[in-house]
Every structure is written in structure tokens, then in C-alpha cells.
Amino acid sequence: MLNRLYEWLDGRLHLKSVEKTLLEEPIPGGASWIYVFGSATLFLFVLQAVTGMFLAIYYAPTPDHAYDSVEFIKNQVTFGWFVRGLHHWGASGMVVAVGLHMLQVFLYGAYKPPRELMWMVGVVLFLIVLGFAFTGYLLPWDQTAYWATQIGINMVGTVPLVGDFLAKIMRGGEMLGALTLSRFFAVHVLFLPALIVAGIVLHLFILRRVGPAGPWDDERASLGSETFYPRQVYMDAVVMLGVFAVIAAMAILVPLPLTDKANPSDTSFVPVPEWYFLFYYELLKYVHGPLEPLATWVLPMLIILGMLFWPFIDRRKSRHPASRPIGMALGVLFLLAVFSLLGVSVKNLYAVKRVDPAIAHGKAVFARFGCAGCHRVHGEGGAVGPDLSYAGDVRPERQWHVKHFRDPRSVSPASIMPKFPLSEQEINDLTSYMLSLKKAG
Amino acid sequence: MTSLPPPKDKDAPGFYTPIGSRRTFFQWVTRAAVGVIGLCLSIPLVGYVISPALKRREKPWVEVGGTDELPVGVPKQLDYVATVRDGYLESKILKAVWAVKQADGQVTVFSPACPHLGCGYRWEGGEQKFKCPCHGSVYDITGKVLAGPAPRRLDLLPSNVQDGRLLVIYKEFKSGIAKSVEL
Numbered sequence: 001m002l003n004r005l006y007e008w009l010d011g012r013l014h015l016k017s018v019e020k021t022l023l024e025e026p027i028p029g030g031a032s033w034i035y036v037f038g039s040a041t042l043f044l045f046v047l048q049a050v051t052g053m054f055l056a057i058y059y060a061p062t063p064d065h066a067y068d069s070v071e072f073i074k075n076q077v078t079f080g081w082f083v084r085g086l087h088h089w090g091a092s093g094m095v096v097a098v099g100l101h102m103l104q105v106f107l108y109g110a111y112k113p114p115r116e117l118m119w120m121v122g123v124v125l126f127l128i129v130l131g132f133a134f135t136g137y138l139l140p141w142d143q144t145a146y147w148a149t150q151i152g153i154n155m156v157g158t159v160p161l162v163g164d165f166l167a168k169i170m171r172g173g174e175m176l177g178a179l180t181l182s183r184f185f186a187v188h189v190l191f192l193p194a195l196i197v198a199g200i201v202l203h204l205f206i207l208r209r210v211g212p213a214g215p216w217d218d219e220r221a222s223l224g225s226e227t228f229y230p231r232q233v234y235m236d237a238v239v240m241l242g243v244f245a246v247i248a249a250m251a252i253l254v255p256l257p258l259t260d261k262a263n264p265s266d267t268s269f270v271p272v273p274e275w276y277f278l279f280y281y282e283l284l285k286y287v288h289g290p291l292e293p294l295a296t297w298v299l300p301m302l303i304i305l306g307m308l309f310w311p312f313i314d315r316r317k318s319r320h321p322a323s324r325p326i327g328m329a330l331g332v333l334f335l336l337a338v339f340s341l342l343g344v345s346v347k348n349l350y351a352v353k354r355v356d357p358a359i360a361h362g363k364a365v366f367a368r369f370g371c372a373g374c375h376r377v378h379g380e381g382g383a384v385g386p387d388l389s390y391a392g393d394v395r396p397e398r399q400w401h402v403k404h405f406r407d408p409r410s411v412s413p414a415s416i417m418p419k420f421p422l423s424e425q426e427i428n429d430l431t432s433y434m435l436s437l438k439k440a441g
Numbered sequence: 442m443t444s445l446p447p448p449k450d451k452d453a454p455g456f457y458t459p460i461g462s463r464r465t466f467f468q469w470v471t472r473a474a475v476g477v478i479g480l481c482l483s484i485p486l487v488g489y490v491i492s493p494a495l496k497r498r499e500k501p502w503v504e505v506g507g508t509d510e511l512p513v514g515v516p517k518q519l520d521y522v523a524t525v526r527d528g529y530l531e532s533k534i535l536k537a538v539w540a541v542k543q544a545d546g547q548v549t550v551f552s553p554a555c556p557h558l559g560c561g562y563r564w565e566g567g568e569q570k571f572k573c574p575c576h577g578s579v580y581d582i583t584g585k586v587l588a589g590p591a592p593r594r595l596d597l598l599p600s601n602v603q604d605g606r607l608l609v610i611y612k613e614f615k616s617g618i619a620k621s622v623e624l
């Protein structure tokens with residue numbers, strides 16, 4: 001029945017020739033798994049657009065209600081947590097996909113003539129994706145959103161001459177508030193989608209006009225060509241399914257909490273940007289003083305301009321990676337720098353003080369022997385013996401405690417504390433617990 | 442093994458897969474992938490959209506007043522402030538119910554909406570009748586229809602008396618039908 005409908009439409013719209021143009025695009029050298037990243041990126045964009053549209057059904061873009069509306073989606077709306085999860089992890093997925101796609105295109109030298117325009121439109125698309133990430137991050141209006149955006153806009157403010165003005169435009173005034181949220185929402189949901197769709201259409205139009213680049217090796221390219229359909233389409237579809245499975249799995253398995261509602265007066269909150277901005281966040285930690293603008297905007301500007309005009313910087317005719325040593329070296333260097341910074345950042349973020357298990361054991365010994373009968377800790381316990389709430393500050397020496405537990409009167413002659421039958425292990429654990437009772441955490 | 446074009450000879454080895462030719466295998470997998478993604482997305486998304494239409498808010502007992510205020514056999518309109526959840530918003534609105542204290546101390550509570558089309562009706566003490574100003578429905582003190590277009594008697598709300606306080610579960614009912622159906 002579907003076929004009959006298609007025949008009917010084709011009779012009027014001549015769809016078969018459109019189908020032919022779309023699906024019978026020849027790929028020099030044949031279809032390959034290496035070419036899937038562009039389609040993966042497109043799939044992720046569509047996923048973001050769809051989940052984003054549905055989120056907008058319940059989201060309210062005002063400081064008064066943004067947080068509550070996101071909490072409503074998360075806790076009250078059927079599958080709300082899932083749609084939100086898909087959107088959050090989909091954003092990360094899109095950055096990965098764009099990165100891999102750019103890497104593959106760069107490796108294959110597919111930015112060389114006649115494809116320079118494709119590359120340039122691609123760089124602009126990449127910047128739009130970063131714009132989506134930045135504006136979207138503010139929308140939940142929790143502490144993370146608020147303070148991360150505050151820092152981001154302040155960084156723009158460091159640009160000389162126009163910085164302050166630009167920052168005011170982004171903020172919608174002097175302060176980050178209602179006007180910021182509403183313009184970030186409009187940009188994220190209306191302006192950027194229009195721009196990215198126009199960019200994608202242009203990107204794909206240019207692809208149709210210039211054709212896919214294929215292998216960098218002329219020998220392999222001449223082995224033959226294959227139509228886009230069915231093999232490349234099949235590969236793209238399999239990868240799309242795989243990507244969807246990963247994003248859905250993350251949405252289901254990884255908790256996505258909201259931090260507290262945005263509190264502009266709480267300047268103690270330290271925000272952490274999303275992982276794909278962490279390398280930059282880490283870099284900024286190392287550059288202080290007069291050199292700071294270098295890292296804040298000079299370096300990023302140079303890198304972006306370098307990316308944009310790369311087809312005119314690398315003018316070698318050959319697409320083979322081996323004949324582009326400088327390009328390859330720069331690419332590798334850039335990746336190394338970004339991933340090293342990312343690695344350092346992640347390590348610092350998750351450097352949690354390891355909690356000594358002896359403390360927990362000591363606490364159990366304390367409970368087992370009923371020490372609270374005579375000693376008070378943080379308000380709980382008897383007042384016969386001294387209050388032990390800050391025992392670690394009062395008696396910071398391990399040896400004193402060990403001696404005391406072995407025989408209280410050996411260190412405190414007037415003590416009425418009985419000698420408890422403690423093993424060496426219990427004495428050590430109890431001591432660790434005592435030493436942990438300090439004013440500073 | 443990526444760039445060998447498919448052999449033109451259908452009988453050539455390697456041309457057939459468990460599903461059919463290589464070509465139909467690719468078509469089948471593509472359709473399956475699209476189908477799975479479509480299903481896994483559309484089911485949650487449909488649920489997401491119709492969610493508020495399906496969720497039944499648990500209606501709590503609310504205190505509307507003291508039973509001492511109620512004269513026996515005389516309907517009294519009791520006003521109270523209800524906390525209403527409207528999506529992610531929580532707001533307080535003024536609500537009212539009609540309460541009639543019986544001789545035995547039991548209290549009958551009526552929904553303030555006329556079952557005809559939902560207008561607020563009034564008690565006419567002189568005539569000893571509930572009268573609705575919108576389309577002229579008239580009810581007696583027990584809620585039975587005496588005149589007018591009302592399709593059924595006044596809707597009753599669950600009520601409870603505890604320590605002299607009257608508790609009620611506020612409900613809304615479908616207008617214009619003979620049966621009392623909770624919304």
C-alpha cells in the first residue's frame with residue numbers, strides 16, 4: 001500500500017529522480033565505516049532538536065520558574081527524566097561526533113580544493129554547536145548553570161575595547177538575570193536552530209555539488225565507486241543505532257542531578273563546566289596576570305581562525321597524510337594538548353580525600369564498648385568524662401591515645417576511666433577515630 | 442575489506458546472506474535500525490506529552506471549617522484556601538463548599554458547582570431551596586432537583602468530622618450528564 005502511495009506521489013512530484021539523486025551518489029573507492037561520523041553528527045542533531053522541542057513543552061524560561069519546571073520534568077512528567085537525559089548526554093555525544101567527523105575529514109585532507117567551502121561551513125557549524133552547549137547550560141538555572149555562565153560571560157568581558165560591551169549584550173544588562181535567561185533561551189531554541197539548519201543544508205548542498213572526497217590514495221579511489229545506497233546508508237544506520245543505544249543507556253544508568261536553585265548571593269559556589277570545556281578551564285588556571293587575555297581570547301581566536309582558513313594555509317595538492325607532515329603534526333599536537341589538559345582537569349576534580357577505613361572501625365569500637373556512657377561527642381553521650389568532640393585537636397599525638405587506651409592512668413593519673421580489654425588493632429582503630437574528631441573536617 | 446563492488450554474478454560465492462542478497466541485507470538492517478530507534482523514541486515521547494492528561498492528582502483531605510459554625514438544618518457556604526498544584530507552579534486559591542449539618546451531627550457537603558453547566562448556586566433561605574442563577578435550576582436541601590435543566594442532583598463531596606473540624610475532599614464533576622462522574 002505504501003508503494004502505491006509512493007507511485008501516486010511520484011506521478012505528480014517526480015520523486016523517483018530525487019530519490020535517484022539522493023541515494024545513487026557515487027562514493028569514490030566505495031562505502032566505508034570511516035565515513036559514518038558526518039551522519040552520526042546529523043543524527044545527534046536531530047535527536048537534540050526532537051528532545052529539545054519536547055522539553056520546551058514543560059520548560060519555563062524565567063528565573064522564577066526555570067528550576068521548578070526542570071524539576072517537574074525530572075520528577076513528575078512521564079519519561080521526563082529520560083527525555084532530559086537524552087538531551088544532556090546527546091549534547092556530549094554531539095561534541096564527540098563533531099570532533100571525530102572533523103578529525104576524519106582533516107586526516108583525509110578532504111578540505112582541499114574543491115572542498116574548501118565545505119570545510120569552512122563545517123567550522124562554522126562546529127562553533128554553532130559550542131554556542132548551543134553554552135546557551136543550553138544556563139537554562140536549568142541551578143547553581144552550576146548560573147555560576148558557569150557568569151564565568152563564561154566574564155571571560156568575554158576581558159576582550160580589550162569591546163569586551164565590556166559584548167558582555168553586557170550577552171547578559172542583557174549589568175547583571176546576570178531574567179534578561180540573560182530569556183535571551184539565552186531565544187538563542188538556544190530559535191536563533192541557533194535556524195542558523196544550524198541553514199548551515200547543515202549548505203554543508204550538504206556543497207557535498208552534493210563537489211562529491212565525497214573518498215580515499216586519499218588515488219589508487220584505492222580508482223578501484224571503483226559505490227552508490228551511497230544501500231551500503232553506506234546501512235553503515236550509517238548501524239552507527240546511528242549504536243550511538244542512540246549509548247546515549248539511551250547513559251540517560252537510564254547515569255544519574256543527572258540538579259544542583260541547588262541558582263543563588264546569586266552565594267559566591268562560594270565553584271562551578272565546573274561540561275567536560276568538553278574542561279581543557280580550556282584547566283588552561284586558564286595556569287595563566288595569570290597580564291598574560292591572561294592571551295589564554296582567554298587571543299589563543300582561542302588564533303586557533304579558530306587557523307581552523308577556518310586551514311584549506312588556504314595547507315596548500316599542498318596531495319591529500320595523503322604522509323605528504324602533509326606539518327598539518328599532521330599540528331593536529332596531533334592540538335589533540336595532545338586538549339586531551340592532556342582534560343586529563344589533568346578530571347584528575348584534579350576527582351581528587352577526593354581518601355577516607356581511612358580505620359576511622360569507621362574505631363567508631364564501631366567506640367559504640368561496642370559504650371564509651372558514650374561517659375563521653376559526649378557532638379552533643380551525644382554522657383558528661384562523666386571529657387567531651388571528645390574535638391579530641392583530635394586537644395590531643396593530636398597518636399602515641400598519647402595508644403598509651404591512654406592501654407592504661408588510662410599511665411597518662412592521666414586522676415582518671416577514673418576503667419582499663420578496657422582492647423586488642424592492639426582496636427586500640428589503633430579507636431585512636432584513628434579520636435584523631436579524626438577535629439574542628440576542620 | 443571496504444571498497445570491492447558487489448559481484449555482478451548473482452551465483453557468485455559470497456553474494457548471499459541469511460536474509461537474501463547483500464543488497465536486501467543492507468535494506469533490512471537499515472529499516473530495522475530506523476524502526477528500533479523510532480520505537481524507542483516515540484513511546485517515551487508520546488507518554489511524555491500525554492502525561493498530564495493521564496496523571497490523577499491524589500486529592501487530599503482539607504479542613505474547611507468548624508462544625509460549631511454550622512447551624513442545624515441550614516446550609517452554609519464555607520470558604521477556605523486550597524493549595525493547588527498547577528504543573529510546576531504551586532498556588533493558593535479560594536474555594537468554597539456548601540455544608541448542611543444534620544440533626545444527628547452528621548454533615549452533608551455539596552460541590553459548589555451546579556451539575557448543569559458548573560455555575561455557583563445559592564441558598565435561598567426564604568424559599569428553603571438552592572437556586573442557580575445561570576439557567577434556573579432549583580434543588581431542595583437534600584440536593585434533589587426540583588426544577589430547571591439540571592440533569593442530576595447536587596454532587597456530594599466526601600466529608601469527615603474530626604475534633605469538631607470538618608474535613609472535605611474537593612472534587613470536580615462532569616457537567617451536563619445524568620451520572621455523577623468525577624473528573
